[in-house]
Each structure stands twice: as structure tokens, then as C-alpha cells.
Amino acid sequence: MLRALTRWRAIIVPALVFAMLLPWTVGAAGNAGATQSTNSAEEASAVSAEEPQKESQEKSQTSAANETGEPYFLDKLAEWKQAGAPSEHDGRVGMSGASFARTSEGASVQVGTVDGRAEALDWRLTNEEWVEYDVSIDQAGLYQIDMTYRPVTDGNRRRPILLNVSIDGNNEFLESRSISLDRRWKDPFPAALDSNGDQIRPMAEDISGWITTSLRDSGGAYVEPLLWYLTPGKHTIRFTSNEPFALGSIELSEPEQVPDYETAMRENAGDNEGGTSGEPIVIEAEQGDWKSVSSISLRYDNEIGSTPYKRGKITYNTIDGSRWSTGNGEISWTFDVPESGYYKIGLRTKQNYSSNRSSFRTIMVNGKIPFAEMKAYRFPYESGWQGVRLEDEQEQPYLFYLEKGSNTISMRATGAPVKPMISELEKIVTDLMELATDLKALTGGSSDTNRTWKINTELPGFTDKLGTIADTLDAVQKKLIEVNGKKDAVTQGLFTTIKDIRSLLADPNQIPYKTDRFVTMQGKVAEMLQQLKTQPLGLDRIYIVPENEKFPKMEAGFFKKMEGTFVNFFSSFQSKERLGSMDDDVLNVWVLRGRDYINLLQQLAEEQFTPKTGIQVKVNLLPDTNLLVLMNAADIAPDVALGLPETLPFDYAIRNGLYDLTQFQDFDTVHKRFAPGSWTPFYYDKGYYAVPETQSFSMLYYRKDILKELGLEVPDTWEEVYEMLPTLQQNNLNMAPTQHMPFFFQNGADYFTKNGLQTALSTDAGYKAFKEWTDLYNVYAVDQQLASFYQSFRSGTVPIGISDFSMYVQLMVAAPELNGYWGIAPIPGVKQSGGEVARWMGGNLQSSVIFKKTKKAEQSWEFLKWWTSAEVQERYGSDLETINGLSFRWNTSNIEAFVHLPWKQEDLNGILEQWRWFKEIPNVPGSYFLERELQNAWNRSVVDGINYRSSLETTTLEIEREMRRKMQEFGIIDSKGQVLRPLELPEVNQPWEGVDPYVRD
Template structure:
């Protein structure tokens, strides 16, 4: 694109984009008019942008005088589809009391509807999550659909419309042996649900509006989870009136109500639409039931109730019709000075406009919050006698304008960053003089527009939040920085790093604003003439509570030195929820079958194992340990050689051979993997398609695509520390066959090291990327190598990218037999048995039981049920892994990569390998040393340390002669064991 074209595109601005979108929605005639009037319309979309936000499109519709449709409702039976991608993905049938409904498994279905008049409509879906024996593991995830009208997405949010499931917690709450509450299991409420189409992250307090012109239209729904559809409806949007108008419609004559407040314990939810919403234990003196030194679930929410769209419902009963007021004990002290908002409904409807986004201001302590106006006058609610529901939904609606502005500013800053890199070659040279205003006027113009946008952002942020916070301060500081740059435009090229940093700051604003944490303890329904009960602890209550907590702290709890002589003692280096669940499963499944009682303790720090072992205190089994920890203990004769058990080889077959390499030492295996991460290639489908690029299968194909990426301001991502991939893919090994020295001085090793370093200093892959997820989500790194953690982040926190990103096996190196070697590691957590254990056989039985496919599946599904999809259990047992709710296409990719899983062996002194390889990388990539000289220097240091450690552990004598070798297993080919479980 020429500078003139870029300038012309910028001048058209966002309004032009939105109006073009609106005209496209009007029909083919509108599109034709645009095509005739502006032949460069394709320039309006940057390569890394999606459709405009809903708020922008809605504003354009209103500006074009599009109005809400008049009172009408159009309904299409769910079975009345006109098209589907696969012939058997959607079939009519009966489900949960309803006949002639559509049972839809996945892919795309299409409806046709004839609209009698132009206008804006709400869309509703009457649905039921589909559950049967083959999909029971999926029933914890919300159903996400992308919605296209006449083949187009009218706005960005249409790509991810969420239809949630309903859950309730299992009661009564169980307690552990210490009297602490055990997190209850969520149970799905299986019922038909009618919900409007809303955005997936709670950016808007009201349902989305959709424009339909008079005539016939096609509505396409695309999803990858099974659901049952009764009907799809279009209806005129309802108008939510202000409080004063609603108040006028209350009955004029009312009986004066008396009586006590009705108290709802907030943790006793009647339903929630996300399993991630959890009860919380709080020790505030007014929180009931009182903790009294225990972990008692007496509140709900906090950071587990922070995502937009998450809803909690409570039921209550009104004894006498009349007017009531509502208050609650709330804690909102999570982000300093940041306001949190909730959409509040009664009996499924928002009573009045002020409750669309009711603010909960920041406070460092528990507060009594009444639903009231700005003058602190409580709102009155007319409630009929009988049962009612109260719903509260997390929303970030007031912050949505700032979120939109932040993304727009981030995009413009990205363009400025690309301009500066093109001008300077990516090098800040203060000896060079510039005439920016004269030679690059578009750069100054763009920075001026960013300055204007940021100024508006600051005003909008203060108006929405009502107080100054760190986000506002960051925006204002950025405004000041830009003012200083614009005062001296010829110095702007010297500020390239600062501008790049500013881009990262703006990119992080959205992450802050979309989170809306709130914790509730009690809710009060009170007649309007009755005072609210006291909701905050006074000074005396706080003092007495502090004293009592001090004494409760001396109460004896399970601790690591308190080993049970009559039970199998298991220490787990994970959070308390993991520990409680494992204890519950052990009591339920293991002890009845094996007759062995188990005591599971939380290990807060992995290093405590070392201290405990030195003190002569060791458990029978340790779990959740880093993969190198077992060999640290094994070298010091502290662990049991698991291969001595007769059925070890049968158990080991559940795991990839390359995964067991770090656990082999001196003719024995000393641990087994619990969890296993994976590396795959992440790619943005939309960006690669726009660039005309395919997904690379080999590294040569990666090199071929680099010019197209970088010429368009993009880049490929490879973790700079990932040397294992390149060493193994080039058929090299890290250690000699006898395990006494490194093997990185072979031709294949030099080739692998050269390939690794050339990516960064020849092909200009970014050397240091603090957060690939953010770059991938923004789009400036649309392809790269990452692991399981990135997969979960994208699945959980980037719903707007649903359907627009994918994964593929790692690029590899073609072999002579036609295969492509994709060797890579991933990282594991492990379990092992202590040699000092008097119950080695029982411990082996427990370890086998825990790592079996059935138990790993149950453990993984329960974790996800209790805590949400972000707690997806990446078990190392491949059979259990395939039973967990992974999308089938992604599962096939992960299993293909699993065939090539291979970790580095751990030997005395082997910790020097990673240290020296990273030093060698710095010498070659940063300092410019020849790759061969750099690696040779590293090899000398590695061999010296391995020799020293070999002497320490008795494998080498003082003269350097080898007394005993450390030969180990060799993995040279991909694991065939994957084929049994391949999703295809």
C-alpha cells in the first residue's frame, strides 16, 4: 500500500467502516452502491482486524435512523433448517419431554426467515444442552455459536455468542477430617432454556440487536458442541424504563409492611451458569457461618465471579405483597479504586434501567451495599406474595467504550511501531538526524490522532469508574508522553522503544477492564419501612474476632510432620482444591477396593521435600513434583526403583517412551508422569488466509513464509529457550551412549544448534517475547510455537477468536522414509515413592491406581466440574487424555505431536546443559560469535561439570577413569502407542 493510499484510508476513519458494514446488511443493492462509489473498499479492513464492535455498528444503525421493530414475534421451529454441512450432524427427534426438536451435534446449520418490516430485532433461542453417554464429559462447557446473517458477521461479537448451561452445588457440604468444608460437586440442571443472543464476555448489559431488512434472510449457526434446539425467534426489543417511571406504576394503596429482614445466604445459590463460580471461605467476623479457625464456605464469588456473563440465581419467598428494598454484604477490594458492575434481575427481568449496570465501588473491607440511587435513597421493588428469583450477572458494559478505544489505539500504535521500524531498520541511532515533520508527516498525524483518542479515553474512564484508578493514571501518563514526543517530532525515532512499550500498556487495558470480581456473603430483602440489619462489623467485633483468630491459629491441623502410622501418607504439591478432591476420590474409590487408608496432605512448597527428607520426615508418596526432582532424590538413594515391581513395564506402556527418559537412572526408573504438557503450532486462520499463506509443515516452509510475514509487519514466534526441539529433530542426542559426557559435539548437534540460533539472527524471529498470548490475540504474531498453557488461555480468555485460530503439529524436518520428524519436549509433573516408606507395596498400588486411565479421567472431569475449563487436567495417561473434553480436531493434532514427545535425560551434572546452551545462544545471537565456536565452548563446560558430578556420585574416580557407566534407553522413532487412541 502506498503512503497516499494509507493516508486516504486513515481519513475515511472508523465511521466509514461501520457505514459500509451497515450498507452491506441492507442487501445486495446497498453493497453495489458502495462498490460503485468507492472501488478501494477492501482497504478499509486491516489484515489483523475483524468486523467492527457491536457498539460501533449499533451507533451507525441509529445514526442511519434504523429503529426497533414494532411489536412482533417471528418463530422458526428448530427442525426447520434449510441446509447443513454434514447430512447427519442435525436430525429431528425427541428430547427431555419435547418432540420434533433438532438434535444438533456440530458444524453449521442454516435457517431462513421472512421478515415483514425493516428494523432492529432481538433473537432468542429455546434450547437444551445435549447429553448422552458419548458426550457426558462435555456437559460442563458453555455452548459457543458463531452467528452469520446472509453469510456475513454483522459485528465482531457475532463470532462468539454464548449459551450457557445451568448448575447447582451438591448439598449438604461434606467436611474433611479437620472439620474444613470440602468443595461440593456441581450438578447440571437439565432443563429447557430460553435465552437471548448475548455477547460472550458481558460487554453489554442488554441482549444484542440485529438489523433485518424486509424480506427473506438466512441465519447461519456454527458450533462444535451438541445442543437441542426447539425454536429460533425474532422479537421486537423490549424497552427498560427508568426507575421513576416504574415507581409510578406501583399500586397507590398499599399495606404498611412490618417484620424482620429475609436473609439469603449468598453461598446457597439455587443455580449458576458457570461451574467456575465457587463458594468462598471468609473469616470476617460478620460472615456466617463463622469460620472459628476452619475453612468454612460462607460466601460466594470473588475472582471466581469476575467474567462477564457469569450469573448467580437465588430464590426467596415473599409472605405478603408490597414494596421491598434490597441490600447485601459485599466485598469489592480486588483492584484498587476500580468499580465492578452487575446486571440485576428479578424473576428473569431487569426491573428498571438503573439496574442494567449497578456499580459496586471499591472498598478494602466488607460493606453493606443497598440497591439505591446516587442520593442514597434505596430503590423500592413491588413484589407479589410467593416465590421469586434474584439474579446477578457480571458485566463490563460501562467500560466497553474504553475497551473499544484501547483496541483502536493499540492498532494505531502498532502501525506507528511498524513505521518506525521501517524508517530506522529497528535500530536507534542517535547520531542520525531526522526531519520527521517534513519527510514523514503521516507519522506525526497518526500520533496526534492517538493523542486525541487517549484524551477521550481518559474522560470516558473517569465518567464510567467515578474515581481515579491505575488505569486512568496510565492513560493520562501516556497522554503526557505523547505530548512530549509531539513537541519535538524529529526525536520521535529515538523513542521507538518507549512507543513499543506504550503499545503493550494499551493492549493490557482490556484485560483489566473485562474482569469484574465481587464477593457476596448475605442478601437482605426488607420491607421499605423497616431498617436494614447491621451489615458491617464494628470496632469491638473486629477486635474480638482478631483475638479469637489468633487463638484459633494454635489449633492443631494436619502438618507435614504429622504422619499417620496407620495410613498411606501422600504429599501433593498443588492447591488445596486438588488435595481435597484427591482425598475424596481416595476415600471413595481406593480405600474400599484395596483396604488401604490414605491421608493426603498439601505440600505448599516443593523445596520442603528436601528439608523434610534431611530431617528424616518423608511421606510414602509425593505427587505434583517437577520432572527433575525425582532424579535429585534418586541420585542420593532416597527413592524406590519402580522397575523392581513386576508389573512396572505394563504400567509404563501407558506413557510415551520419550516421557520416561528423565526418570531413568543407574538401571532403574524412579518416577512416573502425572501431567504432560505439549508444544504445538498455533496459527491465526484469518491472518494467514489474508496473506495467502498456508500452515507450514516443515522448517523450510517456515523460512519461505517469513518474508511475507515480516513485510506485512508480522512475525513468527519460537521460544528462545527451546533448544530441545532443534537438537532432537536433527537426530542428535544430548549425551553419549554411556551417559558420561555430552554428545553435543557431533555434526548433527552442530546442525541443530545452527538451526536454532539462525532463526533469531538470520530470520529475525523476536529474541524476547514476554507474552506470546497477547501478541497472538492482537494479531502481530499470528503464528508460533507454544504449549498447553497458551491453549487454555486462548480457549478460556479469547472467545472473540473462536473459530479463528487453530493448532497444528510442530514444523519438522523431512526424513529419508518420507516422515517428518517433529521431536519436541513439553514438561511434566511426576509422582514417586520414598525408599524410607514402610509401605512400598501399598504405595505402588496407590500410584498405579491414581495414574490409571479411569481414575485420571474421573479426576480430570471433577476438577473441571468444580473449577471450570481453565482447570483442564492435562494427564500424561494417553487413554485418559482422549476421554477428556478436547475438541476432536485439536485432539488429533495433539496426539500426532504426542508421537514425537521426547524429554532430555537427567544425569549427574546435566543441569549444566541448559545453562551452557543458553549461554551459547547469547554468544551467537547477541554477541555474534560463530555458532560452532560458541557451542564448542559450551561443550567443554558441560563435560567438565559432568565429570565433577560423576566423581561426586562414584561413577568416576579421582583420576578421571570411568568406574561405571550410565547407559540408558534410547528413543529413535515415534511412539506407535498413539495410534490406538487417535481421534480420527
């Protein structure tokens, strides 16, 4: 077992290590600031491409490679330098985009003039394609690659261009598989106003033209560009892309050297010796020249010191630090200076997003890092808005030389200083997984208190490895404190984990009784990693101050803050968003989603719906579904509600609280927009009481690299799953746990009888389905629990499993290092007698309803038809993703809109195949007991070892007891059990043919 684990460590470690990769943004409000205390050149370039730390060089000898044997850039660079690869040389090679040597078969490439640039490669790919260039190198050395490119800006392109860059057929390091070429976005100003005089968040516009940039990692883990070591002679560079773009030129050159501050000042000695004077130049941060990511959004800050400030009105006046926190997110501003000379820089920042933890920014002037201290400038934690002067350890402001006229200043998010520590923690997460697997193999997953263990005899080396983990955590904690400047929540979390490990080692023979502690510790470390991966920083203003002048006051004074506090306090009593204030002259729409969703819908309704229909719409935020119950009881209800969970419409329909949508004459037209199986939860008593809005698709996620290594194919049926599981488990891998729905629906079993009065679990098909579900764990040894499929999938320990739409978004956003390593496919199914594989499966739905008490039923129906139409759903989804990024991908239930969102065609085809088999469980009185009692049945059969048939019989009795009680309550049966009115549930037993027109090769 241990030998197998060791052999597979090279496979399961690396995907976690590449850590600075667009994780989920932090939601808190933030502060930044104060003075700089440790911004030496050495610290600023802690993990820069030019000066890797000694620890990283040593680590390169032992760190694991990824699944294809590729090291990480930090390790590969150390290896090259140790072998004597020079970074200073005169080698330089340039070529036009048109001078390519080869392309993939059928590649969509043309050569010509693009946007005024001649000899460009116009690459209009629709699927993954590659282009190769031949280069001749005269001098051996480390080379950076600069590229001039132009993204396609056709209105439906929002993703960055991801390149896989290989040299002579090899990816030299993992990061070369996912290199991001960003777009340029701009927020238009002045912002539009709504009917209340509040600003509407601007929609970022793609202003991308020709852009020149050095190739760098997509996660912001290194300050400087990526490098490749090239020997004299001919080499082939291959670029594989996922997005169309035009390529103007490629240049290979020596890495640019960035001097330290003292050297830079000596080089500029004599310039403007008298110093500059005059008024400070003030830049409003929200009015940037461009930003590299559309989701770096603006934020309304109501502190009176934030400008511009308009009393009682929403004004988007700052950069939202929680959205400007990951990857290489960059913002640039342009300003004019009256005379050449030296200037100081100050910023009004906010950095209170994570307690006591610093954030880092690379600061560039006129496109270049002026000196090494600006590579990763630290912004320490503060509790409120702070004025920050860019200064050294002695609190002396840095001077920046600027030429008269137009200049630029740019700031890029970077996690370079914490990259080595993140790499160590990622490895520790995997090591804890391995130790937990060892314990499971030893104990058989059972904590038998009557057995005596001798851990060092039965698991040789186990405690030594656990002790090494504790020592490594201790070293990482000290490094983090040094980089951060103080202890923070992460270092405190590491301290408690170290303490937990030491307590286990105090009595090693007790460890087998405490296997759950390893899962807990692994979760703690993974949670701390997520915190380290973000570098949030809010920004209000930038000050360019002449050398001879003092910094202006960058913070509001005490009395000014008190004034702002009172103003905001009294303004809070004038809220325009009170749900109880219903306007009879407009259509009142409540939405159970976040503020960004609300504002965008209001804007869209005012732009399209009202001019077309003449119906005024007021969209309000519904913070909690419980308010619907309370306000309905108070005879206050909206006309329309959106974003409701799939169980809620039935609960209101059975209480006569919703409008039966089948009463509208054109209901059938709307019905055809959606898969028949998405309507089933909204059916009651021959009517439909909600319209599907969004749905979460369950898909089979698989690691291409690991399955290929093991010689396994993506399973098409459950029989093929059972055949592959022994191979996975022999290599200490497994499949993710699976819920019950596919086993029931695919085997022809229903959850309720056709009349809706009883469960259908205790049928032959029901027993067969339940047995197959529990056999997956009892017979085929799939893990009963999994702390995080996402983390296990990234690490490679669970390379296959069924998950929902959120998994797709999470992998796309937070795991770009796995680009090309994973795929999705329709879930495994059951082959039918005709040869077709049935893949029935549902997914969580959100819905729209019309309340019964509305006096505007026809107007409400017009709104729902407009809202759920393909045109509006596509526009809404596109705008939402432009403003907030890929993590806000809109999973609309309207298939025509869905296919026009920016999906990879390969992924889209898989989703569409699964869409054919979409079916949700219908709702009946008491059906809320179903999920709970099925889980209880599973526990009895899998955990307690009770016969599956007896267990399911017990569950059936419990569910039907609750169903009878609720049916009597709602007059469906009488007190004696006599049926007063059957429910007659809809049947969906054929795959949806409405998908077929949208499938593309």
C-alpha cells in the same frame, strides 16, 4: 513500509478490541460495597444495545473492522441507527426447532420429542455443523433473537454451547461468531465433611433443562441482547455449533424496552399504597438456585460476620468474587414473600480485588431488569465486607415490586460501562505495535548512538500518531474516572504512560534510541486491559426488606470483629495441615499444587482408593519444593509426593532419596501407560525414579484467517516455514521465536552422549542443528524476542508460532472472539529418507515419586498405580474442570484419560500426532547448565554475530566443565577423569505407536 502497515491495520487491530472475554481471574481476596453514587439510567446503559454512547457512534466511522471485514456490534448498531433502523415495531416471528430448512452435509440432526418438548431439533453433532432456518419479515427493524434450548447433560459435557450466527450468509458483527448458550449448574447442599469436620467444596451438578434466553455476546460487554437489522422479505439464519444440544424454538422480536426508575414507579402507582411490613428475608448467597458457569465457586471466609460461621472449621459460606468476575457469569436465587408490594434490597458484599476500582452487576428480578438503573449497578471498592443498599444518588433505596409467593433475584457480571474505554485501549496496544514496527524498520533493530535522526523527515506522521495516542489515553483516563467514581490503579497506570509518551515527544529525534520504551508501554497498557476485563464481587447474603422496615445490620460490629480476630488467631495454632506431623497409620502424600487440587484428590482417595485397598491416605499441600530439602535433612519425608517438576526426581535419585520404581514387579505395566519419551528425565543408573503425571504439549498455533488471506498453507516442515516467512514479513507479520529442542532432536542430534558422561553438541548433527536454530533469526529474520505471543497472536501481528498447552487454554478462555479463526497443528519437522516427517519435541512434565525413607513402599506404589490410572485421571480432570472451569484443563500424561476429556476432535488429532514424537531431554549430573549455556551460545551467534561453530564450542566446554565437577562429586568419575560407572542413557528414536488406537476421524 508505512503503506503496508496501513493496509494491514484492518487485519491486525480487531481481535484485541473485543475485550470482555473471560480473562484470567484475579487472585486477591475482595470487598465491595458502600452506597451508590452514580447509577443514573444513562450510565447504567453506557454501552447497552439500546443506547450506545455518542462517542461510540462517532467511533464507528473510524474503528477498524476485523480480519473478515466485520465491525463490532457497538459500531454496527450505531450504523444501523444512524440509517434510521427502528427499534420499536410490532414485528414478531416464531418457529419451532423442527422447522429447519437446510443443514450441513451429514449433520447429525433428528426431529422429535426431547425431554417432554415436541417438535424439537435434537442436534447430536460431533464436529462443527450448521443448521439454517428461513424467516419472513413483515416490518423492518432491529430484532433480538430468543432461543429455547436444552444442553446435552451426559456427564462429559461441561463447555457452554458456542454459536456462530449468520444472516443471509454474513456475520453482521464480530460478536455474532461466538454467542454463548450457557448451562445451569447447582452446588449441592449440605456440603459433605472430611475427617476433620471441615466442609469439602461442593461439586457443581449440571441441572440444565429447557432454557429460554436472548442471544447475547459471550464476553459480557453489553447489558442487553445482541440485535440484527432485518428488512421486509425472506431471510436465512444459520446457526453453527461446536456442541450438541436440542433446539425447541426460535423467536425474533423487537428489543425489550427497560424504563427508568421513575417511569417504572409510575406504572406501578397504586399497588400496595400502605407499604409492606414484616421481617426481612435473608438469602444465603452460596445456596443459589443455579449459576451459569460451573467455576463460579464457593469460598470459605473466616470473618465472624460471614454466615454460616463455625468456629475453627472450614465452611464454604460465600461466593468467591475472584471466580465470579468475567463474561456473563450469572447466579439466581429463589425466595418467597408473604405479601405483594414494594421491597428494598440489600447485600453483604466484598469488593477489594483491585485497588479503588468498582465492579458492575446487572440485577434482575423474576427474570427481567426492573428498571434501567439496574442494568449495570456499581459496587465501589471497599477494604472489607460491607453492607450495600441498592439506592440512588440521593441515597434513597430503590423499591422493587414483588408479588406474593415465589420470586427470583439474579445477578449477572457485566463490563458494559467500561467497554468503550477497553475498545480504545485495545486499539492503542495495536497502534503502539505499529509504531514499534516502524521504528524497527527505520533503525534496523539497532540503536546506533553515533547516528543522527530526523524523525519527522524519516518517518512522516510518526510523532503526530504518537501524540494522538497520548490524547486518546488522556480521554480514556477521564472517562474511566467518571465511570469508576474515583481514580484507581488503572487510571494511575494510564497517567504514567501518558507521561512517558510526552517525554518522548519533548525530543522526537531521540526516539530511535529508545525503541524499547514502546514495548514497555505496550505491556503496561495490555496489563491495565487485563484488570479492566474483570468484574469481581464476593457475596455473602442478600436481604429482601419490606418497604416500611429498616435494613438489618449487615456488617459485624467492632467488638464482634475483635472476637473473630482473636478466634482466628488462636485457631491458626491448631492447623491440621502441618507437614511435620506425620501420621504413621496413614499414607502421607504431599502435593505441590493449589488447595483446590489437594481437596479434590483427598475427596477422590476417600471415595475410591481407601474403600478398594483399605489404605488410609492423608493429602497435604506442599507450598515449596525447598521444604522437601529441609524436611528430608530433618529426617521428615512423606511417603509419596505429587506435582514435582521434571528435574527434581533426578536430583533426589542421585542423592539416594527416592525409591527405584523398577523394583516393583508390575512396573512394566505402568510404564506402557505413557509415551517412552516422557520417562527420559526420570532415568538414573538403570532405574526410573518418578512417574509422569502431566505434560505440556508444544503445538503449532496459526491464524486461519490471516494465512488464508495471504494464500499460505499450514507448514508441515521447516523448509515450508522458510518459504512462507518472506510473505509474512512483506506484510509486516512474522513468526514467533522458537526454542532449540526441535532443531536438535529432529536432525538426529542428542544433547548428551549415550553413556551420559559428555555433551553430544559438538557433533556434526549438533552443529547442523545449532546452525539451523540460529539461521531462523540470522537468515530468515524471525524476531529475536516477543513480549507476548498470546497478545501478538490475538492482534494478528504474529499469526503463527510454536507454543505450549497453556496457550491453548488461554485462547479458549480469554479469546472467544477468535473462535473459528485459529487452529493447532503438529509442529513443523524434518522429512526423513523414508518420507516420514520427524517432529520430535518435548514439554514440561510434572511427576510423582516415592521417597526412599518410606516404610510403606508397597502401599505407596498401589497409590501411584491408582492415581496414574486412566479411570482416575479422567475423573480427576473432569471434576477439576467442572469446579474451576476450562482454565483448569488437566493435561494428564495418561493418553487414555487425555482423549476422554472434552477436546475438539480436530484439535485432539493434532495433539495425538505430536504425542507420537514426544521426547524430553534426559538429566545427568550438571545438566542444569545446558539451558543457560545454549542461550549464551544463541546470544553470541544471533546478537553478537559470532560464528555459530565457535560459539557452540565455547558452550560445550562450559557445560562439560560443570558436568565433570558434579560427576566427581557423585562418584561417577574419579579425580583423574577415569569412568567409574557409566550412566547409559535410554534411547528413544521411534515415534510412539501407543497413540494409534486413539486417533479418530
